[in-house]
Structure formats: C-alpha cells, structure tokens
Amino acid sequence: xxxxxxxxxxxxxxxxxxxxxxxxxxxxxxxxxxxxxxxxxxxxxxxxxxxxxxxxxxxxxxxxxxxxxxxxxxxxxxxxxxxxxxxxxxxxxxxxxxxxxxxxxxxxxxxxxxxxxxxxxxxxxxxxxxxxxxxxxxxxxxxxxxxxxxxxxxxxxxxxxxxxxxxxxxxxxxxxxxxxxxxxxxxxxxxxxxxxxxxxxxxxxxxxxxxxxxxxxxxxxxxxxxxxxxxxxxxxxxxxxxxxxxxxxxxxxxxxxxxxxxxxxxxxxxxxxxxxxxxxxxxxxxxxxxxxxxxxxxxxxxxxxxxxxxxxxxxxxxxxxxxxxxxxxxxxxxxxxxxxxxxxxxxxxxxxxxxxxxxxxxxxxxxxxxxxxxxxxxxxxxxxxxxxxxxxxxxxxxxxxxxxxxxxxxxxxxxxxxxxxxxxxxxxxxxxxxxxxxxxxxxxxxxxxx
Amino acid sequence: xxxxxxxxxxxxxxxxxxxxxxxxxxxxxxxxxxxxxxxxxxxxxxxxxxxxxxxxxxxxxxxxxxxxxxxxxxxxxxxxxxxxxxxxxxxxxxxxxxxxxxxxxxxxxxxxxxxxxxxxxxxxxxxxxxxxxxxxxxxxxxxxxxxxxxxxxxxxxxxxxxxxxxxxxxxxxxxxxxxxxxxxxxxxxxxxxxxxxxxxxxxxxxxxxxxxxxxxxxxxxxxxxxxxxxxxxxxxxxxxxxxxxxxxxxxxxxxxxxxxxxxxxxxxxxxxxxxxxxxxxxxxxxxxxxxxxxxxxxxxxxxxxxxxxxxxxxxxxxxxxxxxxxxxxxxxxxxxxxxxxxxxxxxxxxxxxxxxxxxxxxxxxxxxxxxxxxxxxxxxxxxxxxxxxxxxxxxxxxxxxxxxxxxxxxxxxxxxxxxxxxxxxxxxxxxxxxxxxxxxxxxxxxxxxx
Numbered sequence: 001x002x003x004x005x006x007x008x009x010x011x012x013x014x015x016x017x018x019x020x021x022x023x024x025x026x027x028x029x030x031x032x033x034x035x036x037x038x039x040x041x042x043x044x045x046x047x048x049x050x051x052x053x054x055x056x057x058x059x060x061x062x063x064x065x066x067x068x069x070x071x072x073x074x075x076x077x078x079x080x081x082x083x084x085x086x087x088x089x090x091x092x093x094x095x096x097x098x099x100x101x102x103x104x105x106x107x108x109x110x111x112x113x114x115x116x117x118x119x120x121x122x123x124x125x126x127x128x129x130x131x132x133x134x135x136x137x138x139x140x141x142x143x144x145x146x147x148x149x150x151x152x153x154x155x156x157x158x159x160x161x162x163x164x165x166x167x168x169x170x171x172x173x174x175x176x177x178x179x180x181x182x183x184x185x186x187x188x189x190x191x192x193x194x195x196x197x198x199x200x201x202x203x204x205x206x207x208x209x210x211x212x213x214x215x216x217x218x219x220x221x222x223x224x225x226x227x228x229x230x231x232x233x234x235x236x237x238x239x240x241x242x243x244x245x246x247x248x249x250x251x252x253x254x255x256x257x258x259x260x261x262x263x264x265x266x267x268x269x270x271x272x273x274x275x276x277x278x279x280x281x282x283x284x285x286x287x288x289x290x291x292x293x294x295x296x297x298x299x300x301x302x303x304x305x306x307x308x309x310x311x312x313x314x315x316x317x318x319x320x321x322x323x324x325x326x327x328x329x330x331x332x333x334x335x336x337x338x339x340x341x342x343x344x345x346x347x348x349x350x351x352x353x354x355x356x357x358x359x360x361x362x363x364x365x366x367x368x369x370x371x372x373x374x375x376x377x378x379x380x381x382x383x384x385x386x387x388x389x390x391x392x393x394x395x396x397x398x399x400x401x402x403x404x405x406x407x408x409x410x411x412x413x414x415x416x417x418x419x420x421x422x423x424x425x426x427x428x429x430x431x432x433x434x435x436x437x438x439x440x441x442x443x444x445x446x447x448x449x450x
Numbered sequence: 451x452x453x454x455x456x457x458x459x460x461x462x463x464x465x466x467x468x469x470x471x472x473x474x475x476x477x478x479x480x481x482x483x484x485x486x487x488x489x490x491x492x493x494x495x496x497x498x499x500x501x502x503x504x505x506x507x508x509x510x511x512x513x514x515x516x517x518x519x520x521x522x523x524x525x526x527x528x529x530x531x532x533x534x535x536x537x538x539x540x541x542x543x544x545x546x547x548x549x550x551x552x553x554x555x556x557x558x559x560x561x562x563x564x565x566x567x568x569x570x571x572x573x574x575x576x577x578x579x580x581x582x583x584x585x586x587x588x589x590x591x592x593x594x595x596x597x598x599x600x601x602x603x604x605x606x607x608x609x610x611x612x613x614x615x616x617x618x619x620x621x622x623x624x625x626x627x628x629x630x631x632x633x634x635x636x637x638x639x640x641x642x643x644x645x646x647x648x649x650x651x652x653x654x655x656x657x658x659x660x661x662x663x664x665x666x667x668x669x670x671x672x673x674x675x676x677x678x679x680x681x682x683x684x685x686x687x688x689x690x691x692x693x694x695x696x697x698x699x700x701x702x703x704x705x706x707x708x709x710x711x712x713x714x715x716x717x718x719x720x721x722x723x724x725x726x727x728x729x730x731x732x733x734x735x736x737x738x739x740x741x742x743x744x745x746x747x748x749x750x751x752x753x754x755x756x757x758x759x760x761x762x763x764x765x766x767x768x769x770x771x772x773x774x775x776x777x778x779x780x781x782x783x784x785x786x787x788x789x790x791x792x793x794x795x796x797x798x799x800x801x802x803x804x805x806x807x808x809x810x811x812x813x814x815x816x817x818x819x820x821x822x823x824x825x826x827x828x829x830x831x832x833x834x835x836x837x838x839x840x841x842x843x844x845x846x847x848x849x850x851x852x853x854x855x856x857x858x859x860x861x862x863x864x865x866x867x868x869x870x871x872x873x874x875x876x877x878x879x880x881x882x883x884x885x886x887x888x889x890x891x892x893x894x895x896x897x898x899x900x
Binding site for chain 1: 701757765768
C-alpha cells in the first residue's frame with residue numbers, strides 16, 4: 001500500500017510527458033497522495049514539473065505545491081502569474097499560505113495578496129509574514145476556534161459550527177476571558193461528554209502550555225516534544241491569543257535542524273540537498289576543505305621541522321596516518337556524545353569538569369587498548385624505540401583528542417554557538433595537527449634518550 | 451516559564467536529600483511537569499532517585515516513571531515489589547504500561563500482570579507485549595473509541611461517553627463494519643457539527659491511512675511524518691481494528707533513530723548516552739577505533755614499502771597528513787549528502803549512475819581548487835616535483851573519495867544495510883589508505899620521470 005518512488009516510475013512519467021500523454025500521467029497519479037506526487041515532481045525538470053502540475057485537480061494542486069522542495073516550488077511559482085499564485089493559496093491554511101508567499105520576491109508578495117479573494121485570509125497572511133523567520137509567530141496558523149469562558153456548552157458547539165469551517169484539524173477550542181486573553185482550553189472530547197447546559201468556565205482546563213510569538217522555533221520544537229503536545233497556542237505580550245502551532249509544522253522544524261546538524265558534523269556549511277546543482281554543492285563544501293587544507297599545511301610544516309630525524313629514521317613516517325586518523329576518530333566520538341547529550345538534555349551544559357574526567361577515563365581505557373596493540377605490532381615488525389614512540393604518542397593523542405572532543409563543544413555550547421559545528425572537520429583537523437606534534441616530539445625525545 | 455535543568459538545582463536537591471529535607475524537595479518540584487522531574491532524577495544516583503520518587507503524588511509518579519531514561523527506570527523498578535510496579539502501571543495507557551513491563555525480567559512480568567486490578571488493562575498489556583520489538587504492534591495503544599457505521603450521531607456520542615473515560619487523547623472515532631473491520635474514521639469536529647440524527651455511514655471519512663501490526667516502526671514513522679498524521683490505526687491481517695499509534699510515540703522513534711544514525715556516523719556502535727558508565731562507553735567506541743588502527747597499520751605498510759624514497763625525499767612525508775585528512779573529509783561530505791538524500795527520499799536509491807557523475811563533478815571542482823592552492827604553496831616553499839606530486843595526488847584522492855563516499859552508502863542501501871554505517875570511520879579509513887597509496891605511487895612516478 002505504501003508508495004515507493006522508483007526511477008522506473010519517474011522515467012515512465014518523463015517519457016509520457018515527452019509525448020504529451022496526459023491520460024497516462026493522470027492514470028499514474030490518480031491514487032497518489034499529495035506528498036507522493038510532490039516527491040515525483042521533485043525529480044523532474046521545470047517543464048516536466050509544470051506539465052504535471054497543470055494536470056492536477058484544484059484540491060490536490062495546492063497540497064502538492066506545499067510538499068515540494070523549496071527550490072522546485074520557487075522555480076515553479078516563478079512561471080506563474082500573481083493571480084494564479086493567489087488562486088493556489090486562497091484555500092491553504094494561513095501558515096502554509098504565509099510560507100509560500102514569504103518565499104516570493106517582495107514586489108510580487110503585494111501583488112499576490114491583492115489577488116486573494118478572501119479578505120480575512122489576506123489579512124491573516126499579511127500579519128503572519130511580518131513575524132521574523134525562526135520565531136513561533138512564523139510557525140503559527142490563524143485557524144482556530146475560541147470561546148468565552150462564560151459561554152455554555154451548547155453555545156460553544158454553535159461557535160464551533162460557525163468557526164470550524166476553515167479549521168481542518170481541530171482537537172480543542174481555546175478559552176478566552178472577556179479581555180480576549182487566553183486562559184485555558186477545552187478538548188472536543190470533554191465538550192462532547194459534558195452536560196450541554198454546563199458553562200465553559202466549569203469544565204475547561206486552565207493549566208495549559210503556551211508560547212509567545214517571539215519564542216524561537218527550536219524552543220517551540222523542544223517544548224512540544226518534551227510535553228507531548230500536538231498543538232500549542234501562541235499569544236502576544238499581553239496574553240491575547242493570536243494563533244496556534246500544530247505538530248506537523250514542528251516536525252518539519254525538527255527534521256530541518258537534525259539535517260543541518262548532520263551537515264555541520266560532516267563539514268558541509270550551507271543547507272544543500274542532493275538535488276542541488278554542482279556549484280551550490282561545491283560551494284557548501286569548500287570552506288571546511290580549506291580548513292582541512294590549512295591543517296594539512298600546518299602539519300607539513302611540523303613534520304618538515306623534523307626532516308633530519310626522518311632521514312635517519314624514515315620508519316617514523318610510517319605511522320603518521322595512524323596517529324592522525326586515531327586522533328580524529330576519538331575526537332569525533334567524544335564530541336558526538338557530548339552534542340547529543342546537550343541536545344537531549346541528559347548532559348548538563350554547565351557541568352564541564354565531571355564530564356571531562358569521565359571522557360578522559362574512557363580515553364584512557366581505549367587508549368591503553370589501542371596503544372597496547374600497536375606497541376605489540378611495532379615491536380614485532382620494527383624496533384622497540386619505534387614501538388615505544390608510536391604507542392606512547394598514540395595514548396597521548398587519544399587522551400588529548402578526548403579532552404578536546406569534550407571541551408570544545410561544551411565550551412561552544414556555553415557561548416551559545418551550535419556545538420555540532422565542532423563535531424566535524426574542526427575537531428578532526430585540530431587533533432590531526434596536535435597528534436603529529438606529539439608524535440614527533442616523543443620520537444625525538446625517545447630516540448635521543450636511548 | 452520554560453524549565454531549565456541546571457547543576458545548581460541538582461546540587462541543591464542532592465543536599466536536601468542528604469538531609470532528608472522532604473519539604474524542600476517537594477517545594478522545588480511542585481510546579482514542575484513530569485518530564486522535568488524525570489530529567490532531574492536522571493542526574494541522580496539510585497538512592498536519591500528513590501527518595502524523590504517516594505515524594506511524588508500518585509498521579510505524577512507514573513508519568514515521571516515513563517519519562518525517565520531506560521537505565522534509570524530499570525534501576526528504580528528493580529527496587530520495587532511486583533505489587534508496587536503494578537500500582538504504578540495500573541492507570542497508564544496500555545502502550546506505556548506494556549513498554550514498562552517488557553523491560554522487566556520475564557518471571558517478574560507475570561507477577562506484575564497478576565497484580566493489576568483492572569482486568570481489561572491486564573489483558574491489553576498481555577496482548578501488547580507479544581508484539582515484536584520494532585513493529586507497529588509494539589507501538590500501539592489499545593485505548594480508542596470505535597463505533598459501527600450503522601449507528602447515529604447521537605448513539606455515537608453516547609458511545610464516546612462510555613468508552614472515552616480511559617482514552618486521554620481523542621481526536622477521532624474509528625468506524626467499523628458489522629464484522630469489526632476498520633472502514634474509516636469520523637473526526638470529533640465532524641461529529642460535533644453534524645446533525646444528531648445523521649447516521650455514521652453518511653458522514654464518515656472512508657479514505658484513511660492505516661497500518662498492519664507487522665509494519666516496522668520506521669515505516670510507521672515515515673508514514674505519519676509524510677502524511678502529517680497525529681494518530682494512525684493499526685489492524686490485523688483481516689483488517690480488524692486492534693489499536694492506534696499516536697504521534698508522540700512516533701516522535702520518540704524518530705529521535706532514537708536519528709540519534710543512532712549520528713552515533714553510527716561518529717563511529718559509536720552501541721546505543722550509549724553520556725550518563726552511561728565508563729566501560730559501556732568505552733566498549734561502544736572500541737570497534738571503530740580498531741578499524742582505524744588496522745587502517746593505520748595498512749597505511750604504515752604502504753609507506754614502509756617506499757622507505758627508500760622517503761630517505762631521498764623526506765619532504766614526501768610532510769604531506770601525508772594532508773592527503774589523508776582531505777580524502778577523509780571529502781568522503782564524509784559525500785556520504786553524508788547521500789545518506790540524507792536517501793533518508794529524505796529526495797535521492798532515488800536505484801539511480802547510482804547519475805548521482806556518481808554529479809558527485810565526481812563536485813569533487814572535480816573542489817579538487818581543482820584545493821590542489822591548485824596546494825600546488826602554489828608547495829611550489830613556493832618546496833620544489834616543483836613535490837608540488838606536482840602533492841597537487842596531482844590530492845586531486846586524485848578527492849575524486850576517489852567522492853566516488854567511494856557516494857558508491858559505498860548507495861550500494862549498502864541497495865543491500866538494505868543502513869548506509870549511515872558507511873558515513874563515518876569506514877569511509878574515512880578506506881580513503882586514508884587509498885589516499886596514501888595514490889600519493890606515493892604518484893611520487894615515485896614523478897620523481898623517477900624527471
């Protein structure tokens with residue numbers, strides 16, 4: 001039953017589009033949901049995408065539009081007139097409509113708004129696009145049902161009948177005092193099972209979660225996740241109810257921020273995806289490659305300063321990659337655990353000391369295992385000075401990497417910098433350079449000593 | 451308003467517990483929600499945790515229990531009698547109760563079940579723990595409201611009154627045919643605004659999403675996320691309604707699987723968190739460190755076979771870390787993009803060719819930039835042969851890493867192996883070894899040629 005996107009399906013649709021075979025395309029799409037159709041369109045070029053979009057019925061088309069990747073949607077909308085864009089967003093939820101409009105160039109935003117038939121919808125959208133990106137205000141929708149605390153259950157149901165037409169998804173109604181301030185909520189279940197004569201003030205739930213428009217989307221996401229909320233009301237500074245945020249919008253936020261963290265950890269700086277073109281993909285990766293390049297050059301200078309030693313003991317060079325790689329691996333392991341602990345609130349950000357001690361403990365155990373193994377190997381294959389140098393350097397490098405891999409992200413977190421930034425190439429490069437330095441210092445010391 | 455966990459708060463509670471100061475502890479916790487109290491208890495040792503748990507009122511305690519980290523909960527429950535565990539889970543939702551029970555040793559599970567007063571609850575739990583871990587069955591709760599299609603809206607509301615007592619969160623009722631098979635649903639909103647005389651069959655929504663008990667939790671998560679569902683009914687092979695999965699449970703699944711992927715990418719093999727003890731933390735990291743160690747040893751053999759060359763041209767050794775690090779970085783960047791594209795369904799898994807060509811294109815651009823820069827550097831500081839060797843090797847290594855970083859995860863995905871496994875130490879180690887080989891091969895060739 002689950003739809004699966006295959007290149008076979010995409011290819012067959014491409015061919016049909018090539019031959020302007022509308023009926024084949026319609027037949028293929030007719031049983032699919034909007035997100036599935038969108039995932040197909042994301043794979044196509046603009047002309048093909050426009051061809052398919054033309055064939056969608058007017059209920060499906062706006063939903064597909066919403067599910068498209070940002071780039072694809074932007075390209076597609078650029079081919080539409082302002083009137084046509086307005087038609088597409090006329091029946092969308094206000095938050096979705098605001099999202100679509102805010103992606104448009106500013107001069108077109110005005111034009112599109114002027115073409116929206118429903119005046120309430122137009123003014124809701126106009127309000128929503130004023131909230132800054134990344135705030136609760138930018139996530140909320142205006143569609144909700146509210147009642148006054150002095151109303152009766154019967155009046156309340158009447159109110160829902162009137163207000164609920166535009167509200168697709170409704171789990172609860174919000175309860176306001178006479179000053180329009182949010183004071184609680186009433187679940188539909190409670191409403192259904194209550195005495196029709198009861199007053200709202202006798203049955204509503206006053207202890208509810210809410211946020212202000214200025215809260216960050218990350219706060220909203222953390223909040224809804226932590227307290228298992230499917231909808232969260234948004235109020236202004238005076239406590240007046242302005243809108244509500246639903247869990248599906250928050251899940252998108254969570255997904256984006258996870259994706260971004262994984263990209264940061266992997267040394268990719270802009271938000272790119274695999275359908276982007278060559279240059280954006282390259283550009284997003286160059287900064288951390290240049291950091292790596294600088295690290296490599298610093299490494300080369302360090303090794304260069306030990307040239308004499310390498311001439312006498314070229315076997316010192318053999319283990320350079322090992323030292324670098326192990327430092328990098330340990331650093332990434334530590335910082336990943338730290339970043340995750342901070343994100344999940346299982347690790348207290350202001351508690352660096354105990355965490356450092358623990359990670360150094362782990363580093364000591366793993367360092368002893370690894371350096372023991374490498375000592376045995378180098379002793380058997382090479383000589384005992386080299387074995388001593390490599391194993392002592394490896395242990396030191398692992399301890400150093402444990403320290404940096406813990407200290408750097410925790411410190412970044414304290415200064416409100418995203419610690420995921422530290423988990424990738426940065427820690428790796430730093431550990432590479434420090435590892436090489438330790439290795440050659442130890443080598444010089446041990447070889448000169450014995 | 452948002453609760454923040456600080457080490458100051460934890461320390462003050464610890465001190466109060468030390469002095470058996472119950473009233474201070476109660477005062478600190480009284481305005482907190484269950485997840486916040488749980489996050490505090492997670493930071494404490496077992497005796498302290500037990501002290502706090504004793505002080506919680508009987509409504510709060512089970513909710514706190516559910517929000518605890520698995521290890522903490524397990525330790526705490528191990529100090530409870532079977533009767534006391536039964537008391538704690540008696541009023542939980544059936545899915546939560548089943549989760550708690552299934553973590554207990556098998557002999558205790560039976561005992562606990564026998565102590566549960568509510569017979570329906572006991573049999574629901576007994577059913578739920580039979581579903582395999584990682585299946586939709588293990589995620590679902592038995593609490594739901596169902597009606598027959600031939601009932602009227604009034605009968606339906608009566609049914610909700612009767613059934614809904616145990617159902618905390620209710621957005622919709624499920625509609626069954628006379629054979630108890632699920633045929634659709636009816637939102638509470640629709641129910642409220644419909645004519646009380648209408649029959650369910652005239653107003654219900656027949657086109658609904660559902661899953662079978664055997665579906666995997668990942669499928670459920672993908673499904674609910676894609677189609678923006680807050681609740682998903684679960685049926686057996688005959689289509690009979692067995693339970694429902696709510697979005698909060700799925701969000702936990704998504705979080706766990708993201709956490710796991712990040713750990714895989716960082717070279718951590720078991721599911722650990724920063725509160726675990728030393729040995730589990732060490733053990734989870736050792737496997738990939740050993741892979742790195744083996745890679746390093748292979749690298750040392752390769753370099754060793756060029757010993758003569760290093761004696762004559764020790765400057766060859768300078769750039770070993772650079773070559774290794776850049777190969778690793780590029781490989782991780784590529785594979786992260788691929789893994790993300792596969793996870794988000796923006797990249798077609800059966801379409802390796804075009805993706806490879808694109809990534810090689812990106813690799814060529816970034817490779818030319820990086821090797822151009824390193825050529826200029828080495829030419830100015832060292833000599834032109836070394837400059838030629840390093841820059842040509844770097845370009846080749848970056849192209850190779852682009853190839854492997856794309857090919858390896860895509861191939862793993864085809865063989866249904868989690869591609870995130872390939873994104874970390876594996877690709878890095880492979881690229882390290884290949885990079886060094888290319889570097890010295892090129893060096894030998896260029897130095898012997900000129």
